[in-house]
Amino acid sequence: MKRTLATLSVLLLAVSCGSDSESTTDPGDTSDVVVDVDPDLFLEGTTVTTVSLTLSDGTVADCYKVVAGSPTDHEMGPWCPRNISDGEEAGGIWLENGEVYDVDGAFVANMATFYGDDTWHMYDADGDIYVTETEQDCINAANPNVGDAYRNFCVECIPDYVSDLEQTWYIPVTPVRQSSPADFAAMGPGGSGPAIRGIAFNGVEFSASAPVDNILGAHTLAPFDDAGGHINVHQGYHYHAATGLSTAVTQSDGHAAMIGYAADGYGIYEQRNEDGSEPDDLDACRGHYDDARGYHYHVDAPGSNNFINCLYGAYAN
Ligand SMILES: [Zn+2]
Numbered sequence: 249m250k251r252t253l254a255t256l257s258v259l260l261l262a263v264s265c266g267s268d269s270e271s272t273t274d275p276g277d278t279s280d281v282v283v284d285v286d287p288d289l290f291l292e293g294t295t296v297t298t299v300s301l302t303l304s305d306g307t308v309a310d311c312y313k314v315v316a317g318s319p320t321d322h323e324m325g326p327w328c329p330r331n332i333s334d335g336e337e338a339g340g341i342w343l344e345n346g347e348v349y350d351v352d353g354a355f356v357a358n359m360a361t362f363y364g365d366d367t368w369h370m371y372d373a374d375g376d377i378y379v380t381e382t383e384q385d386c387i388n389a390a391n392p393n394v395g396d397a398y399r400n401f402c403v404e405c406i407p408d409y410v411s412d413l414e415q416t417w418y419i420p421v422t423p424v425r426q427s428s429p430a431d432f433a434a435m436g437p438g439g440s441g442p443a444i445r446g447i448a449f450n451g452v453e454f455s456a457s458a459p460v461d462n463i464l465g466a467h468t469l470a471p472f473d474d475a476g477g478h479i480n481v482h483q484g485y486h487y488h489a490a491t492g493l494s495t496a497v498t499q500s501d502g503h504a505a506m507i508g509y510a511a512d513g514y515g516i517y518e519q520r521n522e523d524g525s526e527p528d529d530l531d532a533c534r535g536h537y538d539d540a541r542g543y544h545y546h547v548d549a550p551g552s553n554n555f556i557n558c559l560y561g562a563y564a565n
């Protein structure tokens with residue numbers, strides 16, 4: 249019986265190897281080494297337990313339930329500077345055309361020029377910047393149909409506005425490769441996959457792209473802090489960019505450092521290797537395979553308002 253099973257495995261391996269060599273355009277289509285999620289990588293302040301859940305491929309599998317509150321490895325904020333004379337330490341960052349800009353006083357003072365739009369004038373005669381000051385302001389300003397009331401406001405939702413910053417995530421203990429990748433759900437209703445891209449070791453969500461066109465279209469600015477995160481009252485604190493401030497696990501072979509796990513349990517790594525190079529064999533999801541890490545993802549550039557593009561593994565429903 250054992251021998252029959254062994255023979256069958258060899259046959260299956262042979263079949264999958266055959267299909268691998270045919271699809272050379274898909275460098276991610278290799279699964280010799282599969283690396284389980286390491287629960288010890290999650291930081292103090294997170295709670296990791298094991299639960300049994302149905303995955304997107306219909307199978308039932310062990311998943312880690314990760315419960316996290318505020319990040320314990322860096323501060324949240326600041327977001328909006330208060331005066332156009334303020335330096336970069338008073339504000340966060342903004343992402344535009346693939347670049348990361350410090351939101352300091354000078355950035356705010358220069359917005360009409362930066363965007364070629366004279367409507368931008370987010371400060372008074374004393375140089376004081378109009379910043380949302382209450383939870384209601386923060387909620388109202390996040391509404392894309394907010395209208396003129398919050399035009400030329402810097403929108404800032406502070407941790408005090410969120411009574412419970414606790415978030416719960418589920419990721420498969422062992423990643424399960426799918427034959428085709430799953431797209432992420434679009435913001436709002438609709439879409440099939442999960443909306444979250446993954447989580448950092450501090451339990452903070454790597455989020456969908458921030459709706460910067462809506463934000464700017466309302467002539468508001470909703471900066472991210474230097475860690476690439478900000479708060480809305482529904483999602484809590486979440487990241488839109490990997491800027492290198494959350495905990496990263498250095499790799500001994502010069503490969504990019506690991507910064508978290510995708511929603512399918514595959515590892516998420518920084519964009520660039522230690523020598524500054526970016527892997528040149530990433531698939532459409534921004535993933536590739538090596539024997540040390542198995543299949544894994546590399547995040548997009550910090551200024552891109554994007555992390556990864558799809559999931560090649562099954563995710564918890
Ligand atoms: Zn956001």
Ligand SMILES: [Zn+2]
Pocket residue numbers: 503517527536538544545546
């Ligand atoms: Zn890699």
